[in-house]
Amino acid sequence: MARQNVKAPELMVERWFNSAVPITLESLRGRPVLLHTFQMLCPGCVTHAIPQVKRIVAMFRKEDLAVVGLHTVFEHHDAMTPVSLEAFLHEYGITFPVGVDRPSENGPIPRTMATYGFRGTPSLVLIDRAGNIRHHGFGQEDDIALGFRLGMLMSETAPAQREQAEDPQHGCDADGCAAPSNG
Amino acid sequence: MARQNVKAPELMVERWFNSAVPITLESLRGRPVLLHTFQMLCPGCVTHAIPQVKRIVAMFRKEDLAVVGLHTVFEHHDAMTPVSLEAFLHEYGITFPVGVDRPSENGPIPRTMATYGFRGTPSLVLIDRAGNIRHHGFGQEDDIALGFRLGMLMSETAPAQREQAEDPQHGCDADGCAAPSNG
Amino acid sequence: MARQNVKAPELMVERWFNSAVPITLESLRGRPVLLHTFQMLCPGCVTHAIPQVKRIVAMFRKEDLAVVGLHTVFEHHDAMTPVSLEAFLHEYGITFPVGVDRPSENGPIPRTMATYGFRGTPSLVLIDRAGNIRHHGFGQEDDIALGFRLGMLMSETAPAQREQAEDPQHGCDADGCAAPSNG
Amino acid sequence: MARQNVKAPELMVERWFNSAVPITLESLRGRPVLLHTFQMLCPGCVTHAIPQVKRIVAMFRKEDLAVVGLHTVFEHHDAMTPVSLEAFLHEYGITFPVGVDRPSENGPIPRTMATYGFRGTPSLVLIDRAGNIRHHGFGQEDDIALGFRLGMLMSETAPAQREQAEDPQHGCDADGCAAPSNG
Known part of the structure; x- marks a missing residue:
């Protein structure tokens, strides 16, 4: 089965925490990326997803997996300002980069x-x-299933490597495909 | 063993959520009271204590146990304003009364x-x-131990009841009483 | 409300583990008793009930609460013999007395x-x-609800104690009493 | 880094449950295999490892991952006979093949x-x-880490495929190696 490649759109972020410089997906090419979106007052995020992502951050090297958080506030905007988010990140011990999703007009x-x-x-x-x-x-991601997806993702060689090693027109095997980079 | 009684000091609250009128401990005399203090950005509160208190609220009748929350902000004051607290209470489904502890000068x-x-x-x-x-x-309260304390507390008759145990006017039965305040 | 008393029938046990002498409910009069029945190959027992009972055993003194286990095998009799039970009790660190319910003819x-x-x-x-x-x-007992029941039960004075409530010799205070057995 | 290949020794089993025919690792070549060893009276097996393996069995197709259990009794032999094991497998809903490790003389x-x-x-x-x-x-395997290992393992092509597609002398990349089959 041919998998259709959908390029991940670039992040639109108004402010970064835990990163000295703005982060773009473009700059992470060559590494698998886990993009985790949350709201600081979302119970499912706080009790399940954020602890799960923190365990993943502790488990893998940054060179093998880039973890990026995104604070996507779509309700209670006054209650989840960057001031509150900063305290939240501190109290919950979140050390990976978190961007504030740019508000819409x-x-x-x-x-x-x-x-x-x-x-x-x-x-x-x-x-x-x-x-x-x-x-x-x-919603909730099962630990084993998420670990499995990460294992599949990390086992893929990068597109440039595939282009050298194999037929650049296909780059697919029975388990999936890795598209050429658009770099 | 003689137990030394320490009267619970009255609450000093600047604003109540989930209560149309201000709540005083004085007004709750005759009922056991569970006073739960938390901060909305305290991980131990959010993942353990608040779910525990919510289960207790669901388990007992208000006439048998008064549960009162108190938001005692002692750090990150700008991040845990009443505006943020209100959204927090909504998102976490907290329906018992919560007072905002009065700031100190x-x-x-x-x-x-x-x-x-x-x-x-x-x-x-x-x-x-x-x-x-x-x-x-x-810190964390063990479920069994906390349930045990509640059982001990609720099994006690009220002080007035003890003094006039035969008085039929106070509407008590073997399982408990709502005594007049001793104020 | 008048509560109808139902006397607990005496145990019929063919063999005791973790007790040098046979245990009768009669001999435990004056103490509240938690009677826990299980089968060693019952998943709900092993994953929930037994750990819960072990925590209760660790929490209370034997003089305040008697915990008695009963192995009530009603299926797979060949698979859950006393030989297997003995190894089970050892491996699961069960130190409270456990009786083997007497088989029926x-x-x-x-x-x-x-x-x-x-x-x-x-x-x-x-x-x-x-x-x-x-x-x-x-089935499963909720931790808080079970703790509550234990608190209610332990706060009751013993029957003999009730009959002579003013007797100061029995060392009771408002939190409970350990009455002499009525045996 | 060159990984040293260690061939998995063949199983020595005296009796199989949940399989009409004896299972050999040889017969599973071409598929990744999860070999799970346990004892029916091992608490860590019952509360953690077996539920984890059952979730894995439910998550993957047999064609993608072969799960094989092995009952390796090394203590309390009289308590964990095949008669008891059979009841255990029934009560715990274990449907994947389980072999009884052959006793040593x-x-x-x-x-x-x-x-x-x-x-x-x-x-x-x-x-x-x-x-x-x-x-x-x-001991305990972390869910995410185990899922990750499964993802890595399943993403590998079988040796025969590699031999066609690549240099048979190497078969390695930065993430690991798949050795040629000895078939």
Whole structure:
């Protein structure tokens, strides 16, 4: 079965925490990316998704997996300002980079959230080394299944390697495909 | 063994959520009271203590046990304003009364917290029918032990009842009483 | 409300583990009793009920609460012999007394189980100081609710104590009493 | 880094449950294999490892992952006979094949356990499509880490495919190696 590649849209972030410089997906090409979206007052995020992502951050090296958080506030905007988020990140011991999704002028849904079509929080996106979306989930992610997806993703060679090693026209095997980078 | 009675100091609250009128401990005399203090950005409160208190609220009738929350902000004051607290209470489905501990002019510790000498959040105080402190704990409360304390507390008759045990006017039965306040 | 007293039937046990002498409910009069029935190959017993009972054993003194286990085998009799039970008790660190319910000649349900009308395993019976059944439950017991029942039960004075409530010799205070047995 | 391939020794089983025919690792070549060893009276097996393996069985197709259980009794032999094991498998809803490790004439450690050098139960071995041991763990396996290992393992192409597609002398990339089958 041919898998259709969908390129992960670039993040639209107004402010970063835990990163000295703005982060782009483009700059992460070559590494698998786990994009974790949350709201600080979302119970499912706080009790399940954030602890899960923290365990993943502790388990893998940054060079093997890039973990990026995104604060996608779509309700209670006054209650979840960057001031409150900063205290939240401190109290919950969140040390991976977290971007504040850029608010929209047209409604409560912030821009990156609207572009990706997230159904709510928590949402989780896995992006392969070539920048394609490989998983897009809403709600709780099972630990074993998420670990499995990460194992599949990390076992793929990067597109440039595949182009050297194999037929550049296909780059697929029975388990999936890695598209060439658009770099 | 003679138990020394320590009267629970009155609450100093600047604003109530989930209650149309201000709540005083004085007005709750005759009922055991569970006073639960928390901060909305305290992980131990959010993942353990608040779910535990919610289960207790669901388990007992209000006439048998009064549950009162107290938001004792002693750090990150700008991040945990009443605006943020209101959204928090909504998102976490907290329906029992929650008071905002009155800020102090002399430091970060709010007034009720200072008076009770709470070591941090979560703290839990159990108050008997006569208004005396019977338990004062900091951190996680074991479910069985807390249930046990509640069983002990609720099985006590109210002080007035003890003094006039045959008085039929006070509407008591073998399982408990709502005594007149001793104020 | 008048509570109807149902006397707990005596145990019919063919062999005791963790007790040098046979245990009778009669001999425990004056103390509340937690009677925990299980089968060693019952998943709900092993994953929930037994760990819960072990925590209760660790929490209370034997003088305040007697915990008695009962192995009520009603299926797979060849698979759950006393030889297997003994290894089970060792491996699971069960140190409270456990009796083997006496098999019936008339069917798979052992005798104590039949007399009490247990619906299956785990079952839990709470018996007050006077030997009356106060709770009879099948399946998982909620920690808070079970703790509450224990608190209610332990706060009761023993029957003999009730009859002579002013006797100062028995060393009781408002939190409870350990009455002499009425044996 | 060159990974040294260690071929998984063949199982020595005296009796199979949940399989009409004896199972050999040889017959599973081409598929990754999860070999799960346990004892029915091992608490860590019952509360953690077996539920984890059952979730894995439910998550993957048999064609993608072969799960094989092995009952490696090294203590309490009289308490964990095949009669007891059969009831255990029934009560715990274990439907994947389980072999009884063949007892040794020289001591309490059964034969497959001795050959593999298992330190105890639960132990878990992951075997790749070519029959090599890729993971050998004792005790609790983290869900995410185990899922990750499965993802890595399943993403590998079988040795025959590699031999066609690549240099048969190497078959390695930065993430690991798949050795040629010895078939």
